[in-house]
Amino acid sequence: GSHELVIAQGLSQASSKFIKLPVQTIDNTIEAINQWIETLGENVHIIFEQTGTYNLPLSYALTLHEITFSVITPSQSKGFVKSMKVTHQHDGVDAALLSLYGANYQPAPTSIEDEHLHHLRQKRKHLSTLMTQKQAYENQLHALSFDPRADKLVIESLELLQMTLQIQITKFKEELFTLDDDQHKHLFGLIKSVVGIGDASANALIIASDGFKNFSNVKQVLKFLGIVPIEKHSSKSVHKNYGLAKTGLGYVRAILYMAARSAKKYNLACVAVYQRQRALGKAHKVAMIAVMNKLIRQVFGVVKNQTLFVNDFEFAK
Incomplete structure:
Protein backbone atom coordinates (compact mmCIF):
# COMPACT_ATOMS: atom_id res chain seq x y z
CA GLY A 1 0.00 0.00 0.00
CA SER A 2 0.98 3.67 -0.08
CA HIS A 3 1.13 4.22 3.69
CA GLU A 4 2.39 0.90 5.04
CA LEU A 5 4.97 -1.74 4.15
CA VAL A 6 4.27 -5.42 4.83
CA ILE A 7 7.44 -7.45 5.35
CA ALA A 8 8.12 -11.19 5.30
CA GLN A 9 11.62 -12.39 6.11
CA GLY A 10 13.60 -15.60 5.91
CA LEU A 11 11.62 -17.65 3.39
CA SER A 12 13.97 -19.86 1.38
CA GLN A 13 11.93 -22.68 -0.11
CA ALA A 14 8.45 -23.49 -1.36
CA SER A 15 6.10 -24.66 1.37
CA SER A 16 2.38 -25.08 1.83
CA LYS A 17 2.84 -23.21 5.11
CA PHE A 18 4.36 -20.04 3.70
CA ILE A 19 0.96 -18.32 3.75
CA LYS A 20 1.11 -18.53 7.55
CA LEU A 21 4.59 -16.99 7.69
CA PRO A 22 4.64 -14.20 10.30
CA VAL A 23 4.78 -10.77 8.69
CA GLN A 24 5.65 -7.34 9.99
CA THR A 25 3.92 -4.07 9.09
CA ILE A 26 5.70 -0.71 9.28
CA ASP A 27 4.86 2.82 8.16
CA ASN A 28 6.10 3.77 4.71
CA THR A 29 8.24 6.65 6.00
CA ILE A 30 12.00 7.16 6.02
CA GLU A 31 12.06 7.24 9.83
CA ALA A 32 10.14 3.96 10.24
CA ILE A 33 12.12 2.26 7.47
CA ASN A 34 15.43 3.34 9.05
CA GLN A 35 14.33 1.87 12.38
CA TRP A 36 13.44 -1.41 10.67
CA ILE A 37 16.77 -1.48 8.81
CA GLU A 38 18.60 -1.26 12.14
CA THR A 39 17.06 -4.62 13.07
CA LEU A 40 18.40 -6.40 9.98
CA GLY A 41 21.37 -8.71 10.10
CA GLU A 42 24.24 -8.84 7.63
CA ASN A 43 24.18 -10.07 4.02
CA VAL A 44 20.47 -9.45 3.47
CA HIS A 45 18.83 -9.00 0.07
CA ILE A 46 15.52 -7.11 0.05
CA ILE A 47 12.96 -7.85 -2.67
CA PHE A 48 9.96 -5.62 -3.37
CA GLU A 49 7.59 -4.77 -6.18
CA GLN A 50 7.65 -1.53 -8.15
CA THR A 51 4.72 0.62 -7.03
CA GLY A 52 5.22 3.97 -8.72
CA THR A 53 6.51 6.54 -6.25
CA TYR A 54 5.41 4.56 -3.17
CA ASN A 55 8.57 2.42 -3.13
CA LEU A 56 10.94 5.43 -3.33
CA PRO A 57 11.37 5.88 0.47
CA LEU A 58 12.39 2.23 0.81
CA SER A 59 14.79 2.37 -2.17
CA TYR A 60 16.39 5.55 -0.86
CA ALA A 61 16.80 4.31 2.71
CA LEU A 62 18.27 0.97 1.63
CA THR A 63 20.75 2.77 -0.64
CA LEU A 64 21.89 5.07 2.18
CA HIS A 65 22.47 2.02 4.38
CA GLU A 66 24.25 0.20 1.51
CA ILE A 67 21.83 -2.74 1.67
CA THR A 68 21.33 -4.85 -1.46
CA PHE A 69 17.82 -4.75 -2.89
CA SER A 70 15.98 -5.71 -6.07
CA VAL A 71 12.85 -4.08 -7.45
CA ILE A 72 10.72 -6.39 -9.59
CA THR A 73 7.90 -5.41 -11.91
CA PRO A 74 4.22 -6.25 -11.32
CA SER A 75 4.32 -8.57 -14.35
CA GLN A 76 7.20 -10.52 -12.82
CA SER A 77 5.42 -11.00 -9.50
CA LYS A 78 2.13 -11.82 -11.25
CA GLY A 79 3.83 -14.52 -13.31
CA PHE A 80 5.41 -15.99 -10.20
CA VAL A 81 2.08 -16.03 -8.36
CA LYS A 82 0.58 -18.00 -11.26
CA SER A 83 3.46 -20.46 -11.19
CA MET A 84 2.85 -21.03 -7.46
CA LYS A 85 -0.87 -21.56 -8.13
CA VAL A 86 -1.85 -19.20 -5.34
CA THR A 87 -5.53 -18.24 -5.48
CA HIS A 88 -6.10 -16.40 -2.20
CA GLN A 89 -3.92 -13.34 -1.72
CA HIS A 90 -3.54 -10.61 0.85
CA ASP A 91 -0.64 -8.38 1.91
CA GLY A 92 0.96 -11.07 4.04
CA VAL A 93 0.84 -13.62 1.23
CA ASP A 94 2.23 -11.08 -1.26
CA ALA A 95 5.16 -10.31 1.05
CA ALA A 96 5.88 -14.01 1.55
CA LEU A 97 5.74 -14.64 -2.20
CA LEU A 98 8.24 -11.86 -2.85
CA SER A 99 10.59 -13.40 -0.30
CA LEU A 100 10.24 -16.77 -2.01
CA TYR A 101 10.73 -15.17 -5.43
CA GLY A 102 14.03 -13.70 -4.27
CA ALA A 103 15.23 -17.03 -2.93
CA ASN A 104 14.32 -18.88 -6.13
CA TYR A 105 15.49 -16.42 -8.78
CA GLN A 106 18.19 -14.32 -7.06
CA PRO A 107 17.32 -11.19 -9.10
CA ALA A 108 20.08 -8.73 -9.93
CA PRO A 109 20.53 -5.85 -7.48
CA THR A 110 18.79 -2.57 -8.29
CA SER A 111 20.50 0.79 -7.92
CA ILE A 112 18.74 4.12 -7.63
CA GLU A 113 19.21 6.77 -10.26
CA ASP A 114 21.92 9.41 -9.93
CA GLU A 115 20.42 12.38 -8.07
CA HIS A 116 21.06 14.82 -10.91
CA LEU A 117 19.34 12.52 -13.41
CA HIS A 118 16.51 11.96 -10.93
CA HIS A 119 15.92 15.71 -10.72
CA LEU A 120 16.31 16.04 -14.48
CA ARG A 121 13.60 13.45 -15.06
CA GLN A 122 11.22 15.25 -12.67
CA LYS A 123 11.82 18.57 -14.40
CA ARG A 124 11.26 17.02 -17.84
CA LYS A 125 8.00 15.47 -16.68
CA HIS A 126 6.86 18.73 -15.11
CA LEU A 127 7.71 20.68 -18.26
CA SER A 128 5.73 18.20 -20.34
CA THR A 129 2.75 18.62 -17.98
CA LEU A 130 2.97 22.41 -18.18
CA MET A 131 3.01 22.31 -21.98
CA THR A 132 0.04 19.94 -22.06
CA GLN A 133 -1.95 22.22 -19.75
CA LYS A 134 -1.08 25.29 -21.81
CA GLN A 135 -2.23 23.55 -24.99
CA ALA A 136 -5.52 22.63 -23.30
CA TYR A 137 -6.16 26.28 -22.40
CA GLU A 138 -5.25 27.35 -25.94
CA ASN A 139 -7.79 24.87 -27.29
CA GLN A 140 -10.46 26.26 -24.97
CA LEU A 141 -9.71 29.83 -26.05
CA HIS A 142 -9.83 28.80 -29.69
CA ALA A 143 -13.23 27.17 -29.21
CA LEU A 144 -14.59 30.21 -27.36
CA SER A 145 -13.38 32.53 -30.13
CA PHE A 146 -16.25 31.21 -32.27
CA ASP A 147 -18.85 31.90 -29.59
CA PRO A 148 -20.29 35.45 -29.93
CA ARG A 149 -21.64 35.15 -26.38
CA ALA A 150 -18.46 33.86 -24.75
CA ASP A 151 -18.10 34.98 -21.14
CA LYS A 152 -15.39 37.65 -20.84
CA LEU A 153 -14.44 36.57 -17.32
CA VAL A 154 -13.80 33.01 -18.53
CA ILE A 155 -11.69 34.29 -21.42
CA GLU A 156 -9.67 36.56 -19.12
CA SER A 157 -9.10 33.67 -16.71
CA LEU A 158 -7.92 31.38 -19.51
CA GLU A 159 -5.58 34.05 -20.88
CA LEU A 160 -4.12 34.63 -17.41
CA LEU A 161 -3.59 30.89 -16.89
CA GLN A 162 -2.00 30.63 -20.32
CA MET A 163 0.38 33.51 -19.56
CA THR A 164 1.31 32.06 -16.15
CA LEU A 165 2.04 28.67 -17.68
CA GLN A 166 4.17 30.24 -20.41
CA ILE A 167 6.33 31.93 -17.75
CA GLN A 168 6.87 28.58 -16.02
CA ILE A 169 7.54 26.81 -19.33
CA THR A 170 10.19 29.38 -20.24
CA LYS A 171 11.75 29.04 -16.79
CA PHE A 172 12.04 25.26 -16.98
CA LYS A 173 13.28 25.28 -20.57
CA GLU A 174 16.09 27.63 -19.55
CA GLU A 175 16.84 25.43 -16.54
CA LEU A 176 16.89 22.22 -18.54
CA PHE A 177 18.54 23.18 -21.79
CA THR A 178 22.04 24.62 -21.29
CA LEU A 179 23.63 23.98 -24.71
CA ASP A 180 24.53 26.96 -26.87
CA ASP A 181 23.66 27.09 -30.58
Whole structure:
Protein backbone atom coordinates (compact mmCIF):
# COMPACT_ATOMS: atom_id res chain seq x y z
CA GLY A 1 0.00 0.00 0.00
CA SER A 2 0.98 3.67 -0.08
CA HIS A 3 1.13 4.22 3.69
CA GLU A 4 2.39 0.90 5.04
CA LEU A 5 4.97 -1.74 4.15
CA VAL A 6 4.27 -5.42 4.83
CA ILE A 7 7.44 -7.45 5.35
CA ALA A 8 8.12 -11.19 5.30
CA GLN A 9 11.62 -12.39 6.11
CA GLY A 10 13.60 -15.60 5.91
CA LEU A 11 11.62 -17.65 3.39
CA SER A 12 13.97 -19.86 1.38
CA GLN A 13 11.93 -22.68 -0.11
CA ALA A 14 8.45 -23.49 -1.36
CA SER A 15 6.10 -24.66 1.37
CA SER A 16 2.38 -25.08 1.83
CA LYS A 17 2.84 -23.21 5.11
CA PHE A 18 4.36 -20.04 3.70
CA ILE A 19 0.96 -18.32 3.75
CA LYS A 20 1.11 -18.53 7.55
CA LEU A 21 4.59 -16.99 7.69
CA PRO A 22 4.64 -14.20 10.30
CA VAL A 23 4.78 -10.77 8.69
CA GLN A 24 5.65 -7.34 9.99
CA THR A 25 3.92 -4.07 9.09
CA ILE A 26 5.70 -0.71 9.28
CA ASP A 27 4.86 2.82 8.16
CA ASN A 28 6.10 3.77 4.71
CA THR A 29 8.24 6.65 6.00
CA ILE A 30 12.00 7.16 6.02
CA GLU A 31 12.06 7.24 9.83
CA ALA A 32 10.14 3.96 10.24
CA ILE A 33 12.12 2.26 7.47
CA ASN A 34 15.43 3.34 9.05
CA GLN A 35 14.33 1.87 12.38
CA TRP A 36 13.44 -1.41 10.67
CA ILE A 37 16.77 -1.48 8.81
CA GLU A 38 18.60 -1.26 12.14
CA THR A 39 17.06 -4.62 13.07
CA LEU A 40 18.40 -6.40 9.98
CA GLY A 41 21.37 -8.71 10.10
CA GLU A 42 24.24 -8.84 7.63
CA ASN A 43 24.18 -10.07 4.02
CA VAL A 44 20.47 -9.45 3.47
CA HIS A 45 18.83 -9.00 0.07
CA ILE A 46 15.52 -7.11 0.05
CA ILE A 47 12.96 -7.85 -2.67
CA PHE A 48 9.96 -5.62 -3.37
CA GLU A 49 7.59 -4.77 -6.18
CA GLN A 50 7.65 -1.53 -8.15
CA THR A 51 4.72 0.62 -7.03
CA GLY A 52 5.22 3.97 -8.72
CA THR A 53 6.51 6.54 -6.25
CA TYR A 54 5.41 4.56 -3.17
CA ASN A 55 8.57 2.42 -3.13
CA LEU A 56 10.94 5.43 -3.33
CA PRO A 57 11.37 5.88 0.47
CA LEU A 58 12.39 2.23 0.81
CA SER A 59 14.79 2.37 -2.17
CA TYR A 60 16.39 5.55 -0.86
CA ALA A 61 16.80 4.31 2.71
CA LEU A 62 18.27 0.97 1.63
CA THR A 63 20.75 2.77 -0.64
CA LEU A 64 21.89 5.07 2.18
CA HIS A 65 22.47 2.02 4.38
CA GLU A 66 24.25 0.20 1.51
CA ILE A 67 21.83 -2.74 1.67
CA THR A 68 21.33 -4.85 -1.46
CA PHE A 69 17.82 -4.75 -2.89
CA SER A 70 15.98 -5.71 -6.07
CA VAL A 71 12.85 -4.08 -7.45
CA ILE A 72 10.72 -6.39 -9.59
CA THR A 73 7.90 -5.41 -11.91
CA PRO A 74 4.22 -6.25 -11.32
CA SER A 75 4.32 -8.57 -14.35
CA GLN A 76 7.20 -10.52 -12.82
CA SER A 77 5.42 -11.00 -9.50
CA LYS A 78 2.13 -11.82 -11.25
CA GLY A 79 3.83 -14.52 -13.31
CA PHE A 80 5.41 -15.99 -10.20
CA VAL A 81 2.08 -16.03 -8.36
CA LYS A 82 0.58 -18.00 -11.26
CA SER A 83 3.46 -20.46 -11.19
CA MET A 84 2.85 -21.03 -7.46
CA LYS A 85 -0.87 -21.56 -8.13
CA VAL A 86 -1.85 -19.20 -5.34
CA THR A 87 -5.53 -18.24 -5.48
CA HIS A 88 -6.10 -16.40 -2.20
CA GLN A 89 -3.92 -13.34 -1.72
CA HIS A 90 -3.54 -10.61 0.85
CA ASP A 91 -0.64 -8.38 1.91
CA GLY A 92 0.96 -11.07 4.04
CA VAL A 93 0.84 -13.62 1.23
CA ASP A 94 2.23 -11.08 -1.26
CA ALA A 95 5.16 -10.31 1.05
CA ALA A 96 5.88 -14.01 1.55
CA LEU A 97 5.74 -14.64 -2.20
CA LEU A 98 8.24 -11.86 -2.85
CA SER A 99 10.59 -13.40 -0.30
CA LEU A 100 10.24 -16.77 -2.01
CA TYR A 101 10.73 -15.17 -5.43
CA GLY A 102 14.03 -13.70 -4.27
CA ALA A 103 15.23 -17.03 -2.93
CA ASN A 104 14.32 -18.88 -6.13
CA TYR A 105 15.49 -16.42 -8.78
CA GLN A 106 18.19 -14.32 -7.06
CA PRO A 107 17.32 -11.19 -9.10
CA ALA A 108 20.08 -8.73 -9.93
CA PRO A 109 20.53 -5.85 -7.48
CA THR A 110 18.79 -2.57 -8.29
CA SER A 111 20.50 0.79 -7.92
CA ILE A 112 18.74 4.12 -7.63
CA GLU A 113 19.21 6.77 -10.26
CA ASP A 114 21.92 9.41 -9.93
CA GLU A 115 20.42 12.38 -8.07
CA HIS A 116 21.06 14.82 -10.91
CA LEU A 117 19.34 12.52 -13.41
CA HIS A 118 16.51 11.96 -10.93
CA HIS A 119 15.92 15.71 -10.72
CA LEU A 120 16.31 16.04 -14.48
CA ARG A 121 13.60 13.45 -15.06
CA GLN A 122 11.22 15.25 -12.67
CA LYS A 123 11.82 18.57 -14.40
CA ARG A 124 11.26 17.02 -17.84
CA LYS A 125 8.00 15.47 -16.68
CA HIS A 126 6.86 18.73 -15.11
CA LEU A 127 7.71 20.68 -18.26
CA SER A 128 5.73 18.20 -20.34
CA THR A 129 2.75 18.62 -17.98
CA LEU A 130 2.97 22.41 -18.18
CA MET A 131 3.01 22.31 -21.98
CA THR A 132 0.04 19.94 -22.06
CA GLN A 133 -1.95 22.22 -19.75
CA LYS A 134 -1.08 25.29 -21.81
CA GLN A 135 -2.23 23.55 -24.99
CA ALA A 136 -5.52 22.63 -23.30
CA TYR A 137 -6.16 26.28 -22.40
CA GLU A 138 -5.25 27.35 -25.94
CA ASN A 139 -7.79 24.87 -27.29
CA GLN A 140 -10.46 26.26 -24.97
CA LEU A 141 -9.71 29.83 -26.05
CA HIS A 142 -9.83 28.80 -29.69
CA ALA A 143 -13.23 27.17 -29.21
CA LEU A 144 -14.59 30.21 -27.36
CA SER A 145 -13.38 32.53 -30.13
CA PHE A 146 -16.25 31.21 -32.27
CA ASP A 147 -18.85 31.90 -29.59
CA PRO A 148 -20.29 35.45 -29.93
CA ARG A 149 -21.64 35.15 -26.38
CA ALA A 150 -18.46 33.86 -24.75
CA ASP A 151 -18.10 34.98 -21.14
CA LYS A 152 -15.39 37.65 -20.84
CA LEU A 153 -14.44 36.57 -17.32
CA VAL A 154 -13.80 33.01 -18.53
CA ILE A 155 -11.69 34.29 -21.42
CA GLU A 156 -9.67 36.56 -19.12
CA SER A 157 -9.10 33.67 -16.71
CA LEU A 158 -7.92 31.38 -19.51
CA GLU A 159 -5.58 34.05 -20.88
CA LEU A 160 -4.12 34.63 -17.41
CA LEU A 161 -3.59 30.89 -16.89
CA GLN A 162 -2.00 30.63 -20.32
CA MET A 163 0.38 33.51 -19.56
CA THR A 164 1.31 32.06 -16.15
CA LEU A 165 2.04 28.67 -17.68
CA GLN A 166 4.17 30.24 -20.41
CA ILE A 167 6.33 31.93 -17.75
CA GLN A 168 6.87 28.58 -16.02
CA ILE A 169 7.54 26.81 -19.33
CA THR A 170 10.19 29.38 -20.24
CA LYS A 171 11.75 29.04 -16.79
CA PHE A 172 12.04 25.26 -16.98
CA LYS A 173 13.28 25.28 -20.57
CA GLU A 174 16.09 27.63 -19.55
CA GLU A 175 16.84 25.43 -16.54
CA LEU A 176 16.89 22.22 -18.54
CA PHE A 177 18.54 23.18 -21.79
CA THR A 178 22.04 24.62 -21.29
CA LEU A 179 23.63 23.98 -24.71
CA ASP A 180 24.53 26.96 -26.87
CA ASP A 181 23.66 27.09 -30.58
CA ASP A 182 27.04 25.79 -31.80
CA GLN A 183 26.97 22.83 -29.40
CA HIS A 184 23.42 22.00 -30.44
CA LYS A 185 24.28 22.18 -34.13
CA HIS A 186 27.32 19.93 -33.67
CA LEU A 187 25.39 17.32 -31.67
CA PHE A 188 22.49 17.48 -34.09
CA GLY A 189 24.83 16.59 -36.97
CA LEU A 190 26.38 13.67 -35.08
CA ILE A 191 23.08 12.18 -33.91
CA LYS A 192 21.30 12.65 -37.23
CA SER A 193 24.11 10.75 -38.96
CA VAL A 194 22.71 7.58 -37.35
CA VAL A 195 20.55 5.98 -40.03
CA GLY A 196 16.92 6.14 -38.93
CA ILE A 197 17.30 9.23 -36.74
CA GLY A 198 15.58 12.25 -38.25
CA ASP A 199 15.21 15.89 -37.25
CA ALA A 200 12.47 15.27 -34.68
CA SER A 201 14.18 12.35 -32.93
CA ALA A 202 17.59 14.08 -32.94
CA ASN A 203 16.17 17.22 -31.34
CA ALA A 204 14.10 15.23 -28.84
CA LEU A 205 17.15 13.28 -27.68
CA ILE A 206 19.34 16.39 -27.41
CA ILE A 207 16.75 18.33 -25.42
CA ALA A 208 15.70 15.42 -23.19
CA SER A 209 19.29 14.49 -22.30
CA ASP A 210 20.75 18.01 -22.30
CA GLY A 211 23.30 16.82 -24.84
CA PHE A 212 24.07 13.60 -22.91
CA LYS A 213 26.38 15.63 -20.66
CA ASN A 214 25.49 13.87 -17.43
CA PHE A 215 25.48 10.27 -18.66
CA SER A 216 28.62 8.20 -18.16
CA ASN A 217 27.34 5.05 -19.89
CA VAL A 218 24.59 3.97 -22.25
CA LYS A 219 22.75 1.96 -19.58
CA GLN A 220 22.00 5.22 -17.77
CA VAL A 221 20.54 6.64 -20.98
CA LEU A 222 18.38 3.56 -21.57
CA LYS A 223 17.09 3.67 -18.02
CA PHE A 224 16.44 7.41 -18.22
CA LEU A 225 14.40 6.99 -21.41
CA GLY A 226 12.65 3.88 -20.11
CA ILE A 227 14.07 1.35 -22.57
CA VAL A 228 15.29 -1.37 -20.24
CA PRO A 229 15.32 -5.19 -20.16
CA ILE A 230 12.61 -6.88 -18.10
CA GLU A 231 12.07 -10.50 -17.15
CA LYS A 232 8.82 -12.40 -17.49
CA HIS A 233 8.34 -15.59 -15.55
CA SER A 234 6.09 -18.49 -16.40
CA SER A 235 5.45 -21.59 -14.33
CA LYS A 236 8.10 -23.52 -16.24
CA SER A 237 10.75 -21.10 -17.36
CA VAL A 238 12.17 -17.60 -17.31
CA HIS A 239 12.01 -15.49 -20.46
CA LYS A 240 13.90 -12.22 -20.83
CA ASN A 241 12.74 -9.60 -23.31
CA TYR A 242 13.05 -5.89 -23.79
CA GLY A 243 10.19 -3.97 -22.25
CA LEU A 244 9.34 -0.30 -21.93
CA ALA A 245 9.47 1.04 -18.39
CA LYS A 246 6.68 3.48 -17.62
CA THR A 247 9.12 5.59 -15.61
CA GLY A 248 10.84 6.90 -18.73
CA LEU A 249 10.06 9.85 -21.02
CA GLY A 250 7.02 8.73 -22.98
CA TYR A 251 7.07 11.43 -25.63
CA VAL A 252 10.71 10.68 -26.50
CA ARG A 253 9.99 6.95 -26.71
CA ALA A 254 7.09 7.63 -29.08
CA ILE A 255 9.39 9.58 -31.42
CA LEU A 256 12.08 6.89 -31.14
CA TYR A 257 9.57 4.21 -32.07
CA MET A 258 8.91 6.05 -35.33
CA ALA A 259 12.67 6.31 -35.91
CA ALA A 260 12.99 2.57 -35.29
CA ARG A 261 10.49 1.89 -38.09
CA SER A 262 12.92 3.47 -40.53
CA ALA A 263 16.01 1.99 -38.88
CA LYS A 264 14.75 -1.58 -39.19
CA LYS A 265 14.74 -1.10 -42.98
CA TYR A 266 17.88 0.94 -43.65
CA ASN A 267 20.20 0.80 -40.60
CA LEU A 268 22.17 -2.41 -41.19
CA ALA A 269 22.79 -3.23 -37.52
CA CYS A 270 19.15 -2.51 -36.67
CA VAL A 271 17.98 -4.64 -39.61
CA ALA A 272 20.04 -7.51 -38.17
CA VAL A 273 18.63 -6.96 -34.67
CA TYR A 274 15.05 -6.94 -35.93
CA GLN A 275 15.50 -10.03 -38.09
CA ARG A 276 17.25 -11.90 -35.29
CA GLN A 277 14.46 -11.13 -32.82
CA ARG A 278 11.79 -12.23 -35.27
CA ALA A 279 13.72 -15.40 -36.10
CA LEU A 280 13.68 -16.21 -32.38
CA GLY A 281 9.90 -15.99 -32.45
CA LYS A 282 9.65 -12.59 -30.78
CA ALA A 283 6.63 -10.41 -31.48
CA HIS A 284 6.97 -7.40 -33.79
CA LYS A 285 6.67 -4.97 -30.86
CA VAL A 286 9.39 -6.74 -28.88
CA ALA A 287 11.67 -6.67 -31.93
CA MET A 288 10.98 -2.96 -32.40
CA ILE A 289 11.92 -2.23 -28.80
CA ALA A 290 15.20 -4.06 -29.38
CA VAL A 291 15.77 -1.81 -32.42
CA MET A 292 15.11 1.27 -30.27
CA ASN A 293 17.65 -0.04 -27.78
CA LYS A 294 20.20 -0.48 -30.58
CA LEU A 295 19.52 3.02 -31.92
CA ILE A 296 20.20 4.59 -28.52
CA ARG A 297 23.46 2.65 -28.25
CA GLN A 298 24.50 3.94 -31.67
CA VAL A 299 23.52 7.52 -30.81
CA PHE A 300 25.41 7.39 -27.52
CA GLY A 301 28.42 5.96 -29.35
CA VAL A 302 28.67 8.77 -31.91
CA VAL A 303 28.20 11.43 -29.22
CA LYS A 304 30.81 10.03 -26.85
CA ASN A 305 33.31 9.27 -29.64
CA GLN A 306 32.54 12.51 -31.50
CA THR A 307 32.47 10.65 -34.82
CA LEU A 308 29.86 10.38 -37.54
CA PHE A 309 27.92 7.15 -37.87
CA VAL A 310 29.11 4.55 -40.39
CA ASN A 311 26.25 2.30 -41.46
CA ASP A 312 28.31 -0.78 -42.30
CA PHE A 313 30.86 -0.35 -39.48
CA GLU A 314 29.79 -3.42 -37.50
CA PHE A 315 29.72 -5.56 -40.63
CA ALA A 316 33.12 -4.38 -41.86
CA LYS A 317 34.98 -5.68 -38.82
